[in-house]
Amino acid sequence: MTQRSLRFRLLAAAVVSVAAALLIAGMSLVVMFERHVERRIGSELETYLNQITASAGVTTNGRIAFSPDLADPRFNQPLSGLYWQIQDEERPTLLRSRSLWDTVIELPEDNLIPGAIHEHLLPGPAGQALIVRERQILFQPNTEERRVRIAVAVDKRTLVEARNAFATDMLPYLVVVAAVLLVAAWIQVRTGLAPLDTLRRGVTDIRSGATRRLERVYPDEVMPLVDEMNGLLETQEQTIQRARAWTADLAHGLKTPLMVLTADAQRLREAGNTSVAGDLDQLAETMRRRVDRELIRARVRSGIETRRMRADAGDAVKRIVRTLKRTPRGAVLEWSVEAPDGADAAILSEDLTELLGNILENATKWANAAVSVSVSKGNAILIKVEDDGPGVPEDQLITLGQRGVRLDEQKQGSGLGLAIARDVTEAYHGTLSFDLSPLGGLAVTVRIPRPQ
Secondary structure (H helix, E strand, O other), X not given: OOOOOHHXXXXXXXXXXXXXXXXXXXXXXXXXHHHHHHHHXXXXXXXXXXXXXXXXXXXXXXXXXXXXXXXXXXXXXXXOOEEEEEEXXXXXXXXXXXXXXXOOOOOOOOOOOOOOXXXXXXXXXXXXXXEEEEEEEEEOOOXXXXXXXXXXXXEOHHHHHXXXXXXXXXXXXXXXXXXXXXXXXXXXXXXXXXXXXHXXXXXXXXXXXXXXXXXXXXXXXXXXXXXXXXXXXXXXXXXXXXXXXXXXXXXHHHHHHHHHHHHHHHHHHHOOOHHHHHHHHHHHHHHHHHHHHHHHHHHHOOOOOXXXXXXXXXXXXXXXXXXHHOOHXXXXXXXXXXXXXXXXXXXXXHHHHHHXXXXXXXXXHHOOOEEEEEXXXXXXXXXXXXXXXXXXXXXXXXXXXXXXXXXXXXXXXXXXXXXXXXXXXXXXXXXXXXXXXXXXXXXXXXXXXXOO
């Protein structure tokens, strides 16, 4: 799966989306938790504030009195983080919890309405940041009105530690949620792209000849593409049929002039002009082979279902060798044929005959005394034809099978036999290779796939 893969892009987008969503969700949950804890702390401070207010009073001599009856032991522990303080605005009277030790909370100048609770964030002892709740109350022991500010504070670090602990506890659960979401995204991507994989297999079936159209029912988003591909295949098939018909008409149209040309060559030969007659025969043969080649090319390159074809390579070799033995040139050669039964190749029988006929005719023409043919079957059918002729220079082997290439002009031929063999082989997804034979001449190896 590369960066150009659609699956990779969708999964990468899912990873980024899940990460962003969980990050935002995690931060939101932490903020919500922090605000919740802050409200709880504020509620507790107000409870303490109410308790202190209820216990505070003024003595007969005008002093502020407070009987501490608070259950939380942190009020008695120095610098514990929980404090209270009572301050008289007009007289230097100050009461405070033992937890403040020798520190005073510097309350800001504030226009307090009696009974209302104000909130502050103030510096405290030992560099602490304090969350403060304060209230002003009025005492009228006689005719004199006394204004007293009561404050309760807690170290903000309590809030921060609770928030951090919540975030730490929440992290494993976010990881689990991320894993579940990523697995779900992977399943979603795989399910969503499954029709494309089915479409690919359908195209593979068309290419291999197993079917001619995309016949499955695909999702609505894919069906327009399927319809376009089926339309393209139909247009291509019609184009191929027209091309084949045109090629066949052309070939049949040339046969009559070729027959006339051959007849003229025969009359010249009977008149004693053998040189011109030989040239005309050579020209007619070349034109006939070209016509035959174009007919074969029109047939084998027209989208035939090659994997469904079946032809016995051993039987074809034996039939062609028997025919060649009856020719003047083949009769004087020593033939060695090894062809097992059941060597079926994925090719039309007539195309296999054309392919092997050209190769064996070439070997017959160039062999001095012997031709060897062997057929073997495995994952593919291998047909090897060797002769003991003069052979081909090693540096020129690569040029064999190219259109019209002749490496020796001493013998008759058009140079199209091996080119036709290569065309037929490649049309059936096979290979044609040339090498030097241990017999001394040329070794031609044909590899053709087996039928499905």
